[in-house]
């Protein structure tokens with residue numbers, strides 16, 4: 652039936668919306684599979700964990716766009732083959748919390764502007780071409796301003812845990828917001844506004860938009 656991707660910066664509400672969308676799609680369509688990237692429960696995410704944990708350097712720029720992209724790409728390859736590829740081929744709708752599109756956003760920031768088109772072409776060829784991962788039918792981008800998502804994340808981290816090297820570099824996240832706008836416009840992502848006047852919109856309101864767009868993408 653298809654692959655719908657929920658994309659957005661750190662703390663933009665992907666997990667929250669993916670959970671709600673999964674239940675409402677299941678009610679409507681029957682079996683639906685949700686997958687999360689990185690797949691932290693799988694050993695295939697080892698290099699991603701090392702990178703985000705700062706083992707190659709504590710600045711995101713310490714690992715270049717190409718190297719970092721391969722860490723995430725092999726994790727998706729493993730997940731596709733071990734977890735959701737069969738269902739996808741059988742036509743079970745797949746809902747992904749992050750996907751290849753996250754590399755386009757986060758890693759693009761490390762590439763000079765003149766090289767953006769080349770990087771996008773390289774990253775897409777690597778994952779959709781060489782690694783054989785399916786292209787999304789629709790990308791829903793949760794457009795939550797960095798200032799707002801930072802606030803939401805601080806609330807979350809006050810309850811425990813600590814930020815990874817992406818989450819703790821505000822300038823990096825602002826640059827990610829700019830690259831997301833660039834890629835989103837070029838590739839026709841569905842942009843879902845998630846805040847107004849510096850405040851997050853109610854979770855249910857965002858869900859309603861996400862649900863409508865996801866059903867549309869799945870031909871419903």
Ligand SMILES: Nc1ncnc2c1ncn2[C@@H]1O[C@H](COP(=O)(O)OP(=O)(O)OP(=O)(O)O)[C@@H](O)[C@H]1O
Nearest residue numbers: 660661662663664665666667803807851852853854
């Ligand atoms: N619309 C909203 N209004 C208020 N709080 C929200 C909203 N959406 C999400 N939150 C809260 O903000 C925090 C971040 O949300 P969530 O974990 O869903 O984001 P995420 O995009 O999955 O984050 P990450 O990129 O870190 O995985 C959570 O504590 C969540 O409960």
Ligand SMILES: [Mg+2]
Nearest residue numbers: 665666667748
């Ligand atoms: Mg999440």
